[in-house]
Amino acid sequence: MSLQKIDIFDFTLQNGSYKRWLPLYFQAFGQPIGTAPVVLVNHALTGNSQVTGENGWWNALIGTEKTIDTDFYTIIAFNIPGNGFGGQAENLIQNYKDFTTKDIALLFWEGLQFLGIHRLFAVIGGSLGGGIAWEMGFLKPNHIENLIPVASDWKASDWLIANVLVQDKILNNSEKPVHDARLHAMLLYRTPQSFKAKFNRSKNENQELYQIESWLLHHGEKLESRFALESYKLMNHLLKTIGESTNCGQFIGFAKQTTANIHLIAVDSDYFFTADENRETYEILKRVNSNVSYHEIQSLHGHDAFLIEFEQLNAILKNTFTTQKIKLN
Incomplete structure (x- = not known):
């Protein structure tokens, strides 16, 4: 539950900048690492790794006997380097335009490798967190069982x-x-x-x-x-760098190659990552991949519905997470 740190050394960013050292902070919830299926939760723009428990921003989704059940799953949540969670001044980044979501995805995979985690039962994230989830899928198309971007998309729109x-x-x-x-x-x-x-x-x-x-x-x-x-x-x-290094042809190539079940979850009234963009993504994916589904949260509240409409989100996700519990029980 407490904030932990992984030291990443000798990391080269996509633009060629070299980082001798980057701290990667994270929290782990639920079952001990190595004993249960792993769910990675990626936070949104002003979010952090406190996804459940006291002040948990996704408590309605993650916890004991919740959809993502801490009595059954290992939940890992990294802080995007530079988000400053926990007051670490060392975690602030001045040269912010050097970084991309692909860099963050690479850092998250390095962090998981350090923890001895090589496969994920699921990676789920809302907004920016969903964009990072896509980038993680592009990097390792066969290491994620369920890719679940919520109120997000694989690329930044105009x-x-x-x-x-x-x-x-x-x-x-x-x-x-x-x-x-x-x-x-x-x-x-x-x-x-x-x-x-x-x-x-x-x-x-x-x-x-x-x-x-x-x-x-x-x-x-x-x-x-x-x-x-x-x-x-x-x-x-980081928002505008989502999918920056992936063109449509490469995206289709990923869709053909990946073994992940892709669960697209949009919000019908989203003004940020619009439902139209998600529907277009679904139309592209389903032509080449049968393991893709599309769901749409109905809400007055726009983009923030992924933090508000918990009943709908739980209903959409329930089958994915309860089926896995039934399989292993």
Whole structure:
């Protein structure tokens, strides 16, 4: 449960930059390593390795007698280097544009190898975490039994790249960069319909601000208090590098080669990784791979539905994880 560290030495990034040393922090939950099927959980942009337990951000999905059952599985969650979780100043990265999601995927595989883990029952991640899951699959197409990207895609779309640029400009030019970038980002993570249902043009008690304004400002302040500027710059930049080194032909080649069951999970109202992009991915995959399924969460709430609509997500994932339990019991 406690935060642990793996020291990665002599690592060369995709752009040729050499890192003599990189710390890779992680947490392990559930069954001891080597005794049970392993599920790797990749966190999203402002997330971390605390996927279950106290302050666990995916407690509705992971835990005792939950869909991803800690009484049955070994759960590993790495922190993307540079996310600053746990207060390690050494884990902040200044040259953030040197890194790609493929670099992170390589680091995660190195970390797993260090732990003696060579195959994964599943790798699951939402948003940026799902993009890293895809990259891990591209690197080792026959080492993952179930590849489960949620509210994500195998490549960054033009829309996503455009929004990464806007975020980067805010982060490098605003007087309150983390706070202000978060305000803009929340407009991508939710939808107009979600805001209307929640606020409906109401004002707060003193009538000075609309409730939507208060809510956005609160989210800006909350992230500003817990997330370093360097971390936000890096995580935002990584989004646009998803699938950067993989063209459509190579993606089809991966689909033909992989032994993984690919479970695509989109959100019908997602403004970040749109359902249209996921449907297109599914159409490409199913032509060459019979082990692919497509599921769509129905929600007013947009991209953040993968952190909100737990009943739907559990229902989608239940068969994959309970079938494995039945097999081994």
